[in-house]
Amino acid sequence: MLYTKPLARLIDEFQKLPGIGPKTAQRLAFHVLKSSEADVHGFSQALIEAKALIGQCSTCFNISCENPCELCTNPHRDKSLICVVAEARDLFALEKTGEFKGLYHVLGGLISPLEGVGPQDLHLQDLTHRLSTMPEISEVILALPPSVEGDTTSLYVSRLLKPINMKITRIAFGLPVGGDIEYADALTLTRAMTGRIPV
Amino acid sequence: MLYTKPLARLIDEFQKLPGIGPKTAQRLAFHVLKSSEADVHGFSQALIEAKALIGQCSTCFNISCENPCELCTNPHRDKSLICVVAEARDLFALEKTGEFKGLYHVLGGLISPLEGVGPQDLHLQDLTHRLSTMPEISEVILALPPSVEGDTTSLYVSRLLKPINMKITRIAFGLPVGGDIEYADALTLTRAMTGRIPV
Numbered sequence: 502m503l504y505t506k507p508l509a510r511l512i513d514e515f516q517k518l519p520g521i522g523p524k525t526a527q528r529l530a531f532h533v534l535k536s537s538e539a540d541v542h543g544f545s546q547a548l549i550e551a552k553a554l555i556g557q558c559s560t561c562f563n564i565s566c567e568n569p570c571e572l573c574t575n576p577h578r579d580k581s582l583i584c585v586v587a588e589a590r591d592l593f594a595l596e597k598t599g600e601f602k603g604l605y606h607v608l609g610g611l612i613s614p615l616e617g618v619g620p621q622d623l624h625l626q627d628l629t630h631r632l633s634t635m636p637e638i639s640e641v642i643l644a645l646p647p648s649v650e651g652d653t654t655s656l657y658v659s660r661l662l663k664p665i666n667m668k669i670t671r672i673a674f675g676l677p678v679g680g681d682i683e684y685a686d687a688l689t690l691t692r693a694m695t696g697r698i699p700v
Numbered sequence: 701m702l703y704t705k706p707l708a709r710l711i712d713e714f715q716k717l718p719g720i721g722p723k724t725a726q727r728l729a730f731h732v733l734k735s736s737e738a739d740v741h742g743f744s745q746a747l748i749e750a751k752a753l754i755g756q757c758s759t760c761f762n763i764s765c766e767n768p769c770e771l772c773t774n775p776h777r778d779k780s781l782i783c784v785v786a787e788a789r790d791l792f793a794l795e796k797t798g799e800f801k802g803l804y805h806v807l808g809g810l811i812s813p814l815e816g817v818g819p820q821d822l823h824l825q826d827l828t829h830r831l832s833t834m835p836e837i838s839e840v841i842l843a844l845p846p847s848v849e850g851d852t853t854s855l856y857v858s859r860l861l862k863p864i865n866m867k868i869t870r871i872a873f874g875l876p877v878g879g880d881i882e883y884a885d886a887l888t889l890t891r892a893m894t895g896r897i898p899v
Contacts, residue, residue: 505754519728520724
């Protein structure tokens with residue numbers, strides 16, 4: 502005997518989620534069966550609604566229910582700064598710090614020949630077009646991860662924007678706050694050393 | 701700025717699941733937004749259907765779409781053996797071994813004064829009633845976990861069934877297959893020693 506069909510299907514659906522293996526999927530499915538009907542309907546509804554209501558801002562490509570999004574239309578944001586990120590979740594991480602008050606541009610990924618992602622798959626043309634229509638922008642900040650793909654994409658963007666003659670910076674990479682120099686890996690230490698700043 | 705409402709709600713729903721924290725919930729929600737509409741509808745539908753179609757067998761309290769369930773009505777199962785488990789997921793784990801061919805009885809939990817679960821909250825009366833109507837049963841096997849609650853419940857069930865004068869056994873606890881004696885914890889070794897069997 503195996504699971505009844507609706508249960509097998511639910512376990513299967515949970516397993517499609519990232520980081521969820523067969524054991525966790527089974528535990529989650531059993532949890533759903535033990536939940537009240539109202540709770541399960543709420544969950545099901547939240548899935549449908551999120552998918553139906555949330556779209557993309559056609560200016561910055563952040564996820565949003567409105568177009569343009571609240572960040573692009575917010576009069577209190579500093580329109581002279583634009584921060585380039587790979588994914589919308591990176592934008593949310595930066596927003597949580599409250600440090601950056603400028604605009605964003607979500608590329609939708611990173612250049613990765615191994616995964617078949619080329620520059621044409623990212624919102625790069627939209628970026629150059631956007632910059633050409635916004636003379637008030639004075640600096641482009643690249644907040645892309647310190648990985649092979651992140652470095653490649655940063656290099657690509659900086660070369661792409663060279664003709665516009667604009668200040669381009671990249672966020673700093675080095676020792677994380679609270680990190681021990683003794684235990685830091687060689688690559689991080691190298692980055693921290695080459696990225697040193699005057700005090 | 702924080703998440704738009706439908707996204708915040710979806711993250712919230714994922715966080716209600718066991719073992720899913722805020723970071724994982726966010727990752728899962730972003731995955732849903734990146735999935736196709738058909739996939740999200742499939743997931744949503746699987747939740748509703750599982751909850752709507754899956755009920756409980758009123759005989760053994762296993763989860764099932766039919767009542768009585770396929771295990772209770774299966775003519776090939778050995779009706780002289782009944783295995784008592786805490787949860788339906790324990791039943792599935794035992795079924796996967798293919799070792800046991802008898803019937804099951806799901807208690808729906810374990811006696812736990814700390815969590816306010818008493819004998820009246822479990823399907824214990826149903827068990828005694830069921831046994832009294834099935835003269836063909838020759839042995840009750842307790843497959844409850846080796847924990848304080850599992851031990852308490854095993855003791856309670858064995859005393860409850862004493863008047864019926866039936867063979868009652870409990871599954872063996874000891875060294876897991878592949879386990880090293882050197883690295884086994886003291887409690888497991890004690891159980892293995894006291895539960896030793898003649899060779």
